[in-house]
Amino acid sequence: MVLTEKHKELIERIGVFHEHKGMQPLVGRIIGLLLIHEEGEVSFDEIVEQLGVSKSAVSNALTFLQAKGRCIYSTRPGDRKRYFALKVSDWREDFAKELENIAEIQKFIDEVLEVRTEKNPEFNCKMKDFSDFLGFFKKEIPVLFERFKRQQT
Amino acid sequence: MVLTEKHKELIERIGVFHEHKGMQPLVGRIIGLLLIHEEGEVSFDEIVEQLGVSKSAVSNALTFLQAKGRCIYSTRPGDRKRYFALKVSDWREDFAKELENIAEIQKFIDEVLEVRTEKNPEFNCKMKDFSDFLGFFKKEIPVLFERFKRQQT
């Protein structure tokens, strides 16, 4: 597949977006390439060529993506190459996990509330309120997913 | 305020949690300290002493936190010191912003869908589904907040 300038520019922006999420640059660009590539599956070689980076960098990035469960590869009979693809199947699950991860701050808030004195009740109260909201939010996530499934049909 | 070992350990864990979110180490620790400190307000000096870091590092970290709107300082008559505190007031708003930020990936998904060929309709379809879900999710966030407010009273 030949990438146009527009493709390349979009890959870069998707890369930067993922960098902001704490991933290393190349990982984000590979996600971009796998998203944009018309086949959905891209060989190791093609990643190296399309992104113009070294084999070692690609190898490490793909190992990372597979460890995170965001990427898998398949093989073809009579072809030793690995064809890498994003695990699009469980995007919604990934999204749910990310949401729960955000709400993980609730644990810290609760721990903080345990060690705090009563010296500043207003502050404590606001923290309690936030913790309550996070609890509410976590409970509502699955409900939200359910409603989406139903309204979708 | 004297910090116990438990306090210090909790500050470190809150620091690491924020590091994983892309913040620099000291910024996360300052958030931890401001959360745990019984007054809620902590002077520049005390931050330097409690965390055992340089003034320059604290200055930069506080500038960053203020720029991000996560921190403010107040002053007291006859006292030149600045007392820094977290902006707990709008935690829920911050949380909502973070959620919308996550859902920002929808923009990229839609852009990708525009440049993709019809060569892999299954892949395209899954992406479309994910985009639809993100759209649904964004719409539902304010509803969720509303429901929390009501059930809270």
Next chain:
DNA sequence: CAGTTAGTTCTGCAAATACAGAACAAAATA
């Protein structure tokens, strides 16, 4: 078995990060 293919692991380095320490600024105080 020698050579090729496909990818991994090791080594080194350039650039970025995160901070310390010193110099500095501005205001209050003596």
Next chain:
DNA sequence: TATTTTGTTCTGTATTTGCAGAACTAACTG
């Protein structure tokens, strides 16, 4: 006016990051 207080900005540096390139491995091929 000299000194202290409260922080900021500048300069240098140890550490970490992110990758390149080379060496390596394993499997296939001629």
